Amino acid sequence: MKKVIFGLLIVAGTLIGCQENSSDMTNELQSKVDMSDFYVFTDEYGSKGDSNTKESRECHSMNVLNRQLKENSGLYKKMYDVEYNTRKFIGAKGKPTGTGGGGSGGGDSDVDVAIVPDNLGVINIPVYIHIVYPNANSISNAQVSSQMDVLNADFTNTNVSQLPSGTNFANDATNAGFSFSLAGTFRYDDPKASWGTNNSVKAAYPPITPETHLNIWVCNIGGGILGYAQFPGGAASTDGVVLGGEYFGVTGGVYGAGRTATHEVGHYFNLRHIWGDGRCRQDDFVADTPSSDSSNGGCPTFPSVSCKTADMTMNYMDYTYDNCMYMFTDGQRNRMRALFAPGGARFLMSGS
Numbered sequence: 001m002k003k004v005i006f007g008l009l010i011v012a013g014t015l016i017g018c019q020e021n022s023s024d025m026t027n028e029l030q031s032k033v034d035m036s037d038f039y040v041f042t043d044e045y046g047s048k049g050d051s052n053t054k055e056s057r058e059c060h061s062m063n064v065l066n067r068q069l070k071e072n073s074g075l076y077k078k079m080y081d082v083e084y085n086t087r088k089f090i091g092a093k094g095k096p097t098g099t100g101g102g103g104s105g106g107g108d109s110d111v112d113v114a115i116v117p118d119n120l121g122v123i124n125i126p127v128y129i130h131i132v133y134p135n136a137n138s139i140s141n142a143q144v145s146s147q148m149d150v151l152n153a154d155f156t157n158t159n160v161s162q163l164p165s166g167t168n169f170a171n172d173a174t175n176a177g178f179s180f181s182l183a184g185t186f187r188y189d190d191p192k193a194s195w196g197t198n199n200s201v202k203a204a205y206p207p208i209t210p211e212t213h214l215n216i217w218v219c220n221i222g223g224g225i226l227g228y229a230q231f232p233g234g235a236a237s238t239d240g241v242v243l244g245g246e247y248f249g250v251t252g253g254v255y256g257a258g259r260t261a262t263h264e265v266g267h268y269f270n271l272r273h274i275w276g277d278g279r280c281r282q283d284d285f286v287a288d289t290p291s292s293d294s295s296n297g298g299c300p301t302f303p304s305v306s307c308k309t310a311d312m313t314m315n316y317m318d319y320t321y322d323n324c325m326y327m328f329t330d331g332q333r334n335r336m337r338a339l340f341a342p343g344g345a346r347f348l349m350s351g352s
Ligand SMILES: [Zn+2]
Pocket: 059, 060, 061, 062, 263, 264, 267, 273
């Protein structure tokens, strides 16, 4: 009965409202945002590479997030609001075609997500680099430049040709549409041997205009940790990305192709790890990354199957070696760009 009355009210509203208002109301009803699967606190452990630490990338973004959630009771609400706005932006236009797939616990052959149209063009991100080492000149301008080149390539290339035969990921690989420009490099000679992941490097050398600039700190983190990022919704004073110097830019070695920055900027742009930092039932909120039960390390031979489907181990948001990860998906593109649309958490960075 209530439904009938509600329906009548909608009809009445449509009849008495002006054309624009009734259209808005219809859109609002059609784009009802489902937040029922939202979560933030994660099981950050559970890497398939844990039995051999040499095979597992060490990103501490989720560990840092879990700590911040404990310390700051208001953070959950802020992240909920960012997510709500993201899902509203994606709406019906970014809904997947195909069946099953990357949603909670699903698994299937192929899910294709449409790119949500926007008028943002290529979004340019101005970047400040803070180099903090006993000898800050040990990180050269050439190394900085090589990192900028990798970011610019990874956020625009689809790299479809690198996909192994047998995958159906070619229609998912995306040009995310971001460019990065170096706004300034700052070097600080600091004798501190390692900085950990407690944001102390940011307290010592605060970010510059984090509302409009991506701040990256390059320092020795310690503990074999490659980097960590702060998700949108966190405090401005700690906003940005921290990278270990040996993983910054093109330095050689399995994590030396500059992809740690790509992965961490992915978090900074609100991407979760593709396994959702949990088991099959936990999701990364991206429909065209198949469900996965944990991270993949090293350089897996396709297919690496979990949750009944092949994992997208070549996604920048897995834990594989730098040269074995080379794509974002259309669904990830939509999530990232949602932040830069009006109402988005990083709207001020869009230059609009
Ligand atoms: Zn990560």
